[in-house]
Amino acid sequence: xxxxxxxxxxxxxxxxxGRVVKGVNFVGLxxxxxxxxxxxxxxxxxxxxxxxxxITASSDKRNTMIDVVSRVAxxxxxxxxxxxxxxxxxxxxxxxxxxxxxxxVNTAAVENPQVIADIAAEFGxxxxxxxxxxxxxxxxxxxxxxxxxxxxxxxLNAVAWAERAVSLGxxxxxxxSMDRDGTRDGFDVELxxxxxxxxxxxxxxSGGVGTLDHLADGVLQxxxxxxxxxxxxxxxxxxxxxxxxxxxxxxxxxxxxxx
Amino acid sequence: xxxxxxxxxxxxxxxxxxSAQKALQKVGADAILTREHGEIEAADAVVLPGVxxxxxxxxxxxxxxxxxxxxxxxxxxxxxxxxCVGMQMLFDASEEDASAEGLGIIPGTVQWIPDTVQRPQMQxxxxxxxxxDAMFAGLGRAPWMYFVHSFHGVPTHSADTVxxxxxxxxxxxxxxxxxxxxxxxxxxxxxxxxxxLLANFVQWARV
Numbered sequence: 125x126x127x128x129x130x131x132x133x134x135x136x137x138x139x140x141x142g143r144v145v146k147g148v149n150f151v152g153l154x155x156x157x158x159x160x161x162x163x164x165x166x167x168x169x170x171x172x173x174x175x176x177x178x179i180t181a182s183s184d185k186r187n188t189m190i191d192v193v194s195r196v197a198x199x200x201x202x203x204x205x206x207x208x209x210x211x212x213x214x215x216x217x218x219x220x221x222x223x224x225x226x227x228x229v230n231t232a233a234v235e236n237p238q239v240i241a242d243i244a245a246e247f248g249x250x251x252x253x254x255x256x257x258x259x260x261x262x263x264x265x266x267x268x269x270x271x272x273x274x275x276x277x278x279x280l281n282a283v284a285w286a287e288r289a290v291s292l293g294x295x296x297x298x299x300x301s302m303d304r305d306g307t308r309d310g311f312d313v314e315l316x317x318x319x320x321x322x323x324x325x326x327x328x329x330s331g332g333v334g335t336l337d338h339l340a341d342g343v344l345q346x347x348x349x350x351x352x353x354x355x356x357x358x359x360x361x362x363x364x365x366x367x368x369x370x371x372x373x374x375x376x377x378x379x380x381x382x383x
Numbered sequence: 384x385x386x387x388x389x390x391x392x393x394x395x396x397x398x399x400x401x402s403a404q405k406a407l408q409k410v411g412a413d414a415i416l417t418r419e420h421g422e423i424e425a426a427d428a429v430v431l432p433g434v435x436x437x438x439x440x441x442x443x444x445x446x447x448x449x450x451x452x453x454x455x456x457x458x459x460x461x462x463x464x465x466x467c468v469g470m471q472m473l474f475d476a477s478e479e480d481a482s483a484e485g486l487g488i489i490p491g492t493v494q495w496i497p498d499t500v501q502r503p504q505m506q507x508x509x510x511x512x513x514x515x516d517a518m519f520a521g522l523g524r525a526p527w528m529y530f531v532h533s534f535h536g537v538p539t540h541s542a543d544t545v546x547x548x549x550x551x552x553x554x555x556x557x558x559x560x561x562x563x564x565x566x567x568x569x570x571x572x573x574x575x576x577x578x579x580l581l582a583n584f585v586q587w588a589r590v
Contacts, residue, residue, distance in 0.1 A: 126499075128550045130506045167574060172507055172529075201406055203529060203572045223401050225572065248435040250503060250531045296505070326505055349506065379507040379527045382575070 130377050131343045132172035132350040133367050134328060135357045137162060139208075140180040142188050146355050156358040159192050164199045166357070169364040170381030171202060175228070175298065175328075175352060178208030179273065186215070190222045197223020207255055207298070213242045220247060228253035228298050231271040234278060234285070237292055244293025252296075254289035258282035258315055259302035267315050274302050283318050290323045297323060298352070301331040308334025308355075316346025328352050336362055336370035343376050388588035390414045391426035391456075393469075395447035397440060403432045403466060406571035410582040418447050420455075428588035429456040433468030437493065437534070438480030440468045450486065457488055457563055462587045465565035467532065470558070473565050474536055489560050491538035500551035502533040508548040510557065510568070516545050518557075518564050518583045526576035528568035530556070535567060 137144045137159055144162055145153040156162065163174055176196070178189040186209065193206055206219045207228030216227040233240050233254055244252040257274050258267040267282035286297050299319050301312035311329045320327045328350035329342035339351040356362045365381035372378055392404050394416040407414035407430070414430075415422065423429060431453060433440045444450055457463055465473045474485045477493035485493070496502060509525045519526075528548075535554040538544055546557035546566075556567040564584070570577035 126501065126551070128500060128508070130508055132506060170574075197401060198405055201402075201409070201572060201578055202574050203531075203569075220399055221401070223399065223405070225399060225402070250434075250505060295503070324501060326501065349501075379509075 127377075129349055130379055131371060132328075133339065133364055133371070133378065134173045134175055134350050134352045135166045135171050135364070136175045136177065136330065136352045136354045138177050138179045138354065139189065139192055140178070142192055144358065145179070146358055160195045160199055162358065163196050163204070166364060167200045167202050168382060170368065170379065171364045172379060173202055173350070174200065174204040176204060176206045178206070186218075190218055193219055193222040193224050205253055205298070207253070212239060213246050216243045216247065216251070220251065226251050226253050226296070228255040230255040230257065233289060234269060234271055234280060237288065240289055240292040240294050244295070249293050249295035252294050253298055254286070254294035254296070255298040255300070256282055256286060256289075257300045257302050260312075260315075267318070270302055274305070282315070283322050286319045287322050290325050294325065296325055297327045299327055299329060299348075304332025305330075307332050310334065310338040311342040311346055311348075311351075313341055313345040316342060316348050320347030326350060336367050337374070339367055340371045340374040340376055343371065344374060386589065387411060387413045388427035388585060389425065390428045390430060390585065390588060391423045392416050392430045392432060393423070393444075393449055393452070394418050395440075395443045395449050397433070397435055397443050399434065400432055402571045403430060406578060406581055407585065410578055410585050412585045412588065418449055420452050423452045423456060424459075426456075426461065428462040428464070428584065429453075431463070431465045431469035431472065433466065433470075433472060435468060436479060437468060437471055437477040437485075438483035440472055441483045441485065444472065453486055453488075460562045462584060463563045464584050465563070466571070467567060467569060470565035470567055471534060471536065473558075473563065474538075477534060479534055488563060489536065489538055489543055489558055489565065490540060491536060491543070493534045494537050496533055496535055496554055497551040503531055504533075504550045505531045507573075508550060510546045510548060512546045514545045514559070516559055516564070517587055518559075518580060519546075520583050522576060522579055526580070528570065528573040528577060530568050532567050536565075
């Protein structure tokens, strides 16, 4: 890896009805707090970026998310990405206007790849994050893309889709392993490595973090430059500072956390 | 001397201008987004933000009729801050778009960062401060700032560079020319170090 890379630790906040929630395998959602309060705490602890995913993502709730984004932007002075239900340039614009730095598109990008190109053309590739939910498929010995929060299987090869998304203008890939999400067994580093080897944009590894060493594995074994986790931070198990200490001890360059 | 200085953030219709506005408000400025020449002339300080492509930003700045307002503020001697592509536009030209003419306030050109590293640099990195500057007061010798860029400024007069970062090679990322301070990083997205830099700008605007 380029010695000048500084890995990013990225807490992820799943938001519904204006609250942060965390489920295990998409069931049993547990309230994890107020998004603004949590985001400000992570900023103060030294998080490098934040990701907010609107997990309701129904169009009638969009204004709730816009309100969350604009309240976060009042209090948080690190970059943040907003995803979940963004289907058009207009949706993207609303989130960016409210104060988001980047938007991530997932299902909509597969259904209409042009949306990535449109967002990149309108706001720059640095704004356009392609989120990919991938799961190992035994029959084809490849990772395939899932949509609608993991409920719908496609025949799309995840690595090929990542390459296509980048060629369309995605400036970053947010890569979640459906096999590992919620397991606490660590990132799928093979999946991560397959994607980071195929594309020349930053890749954020996601899904499966149970220990702080898993974060370091995502960088060292997976080649990710960003590592995303939710539960280990939300419920006070670990702080950002502890995460960075472990990563630093494993030889990864990080921005020191605030003491 | 005003305790809450008025800072005009030039609004030419691109980018996430609200971030810069909110960060300036957080550190004590009365920050407004504006393209009204009267408001800009009345401001204690002026910020030129920018995001996206050099040529598109120059076009948008000219379409918003703000080129003369930039020169007016720079010539009037008020504290002036260029951020990201707002910094790049202060140069004469950019390798990104040979047909686009820059503002020519910092002599020099904007050039690609090397292709031996992933472009853009989208991460935090540590400034290496070359020259003491009131904008760096209290920040230590190596503050951490957030970057998103594929280009960096190469001034004709090397003394105009006040800070660098290392990414593939040494990149010039902050510049000072009289009342103009310009930086490639995003202080409005750089947590406490970034807010401290903006607080120094607001403090300067109070003088």
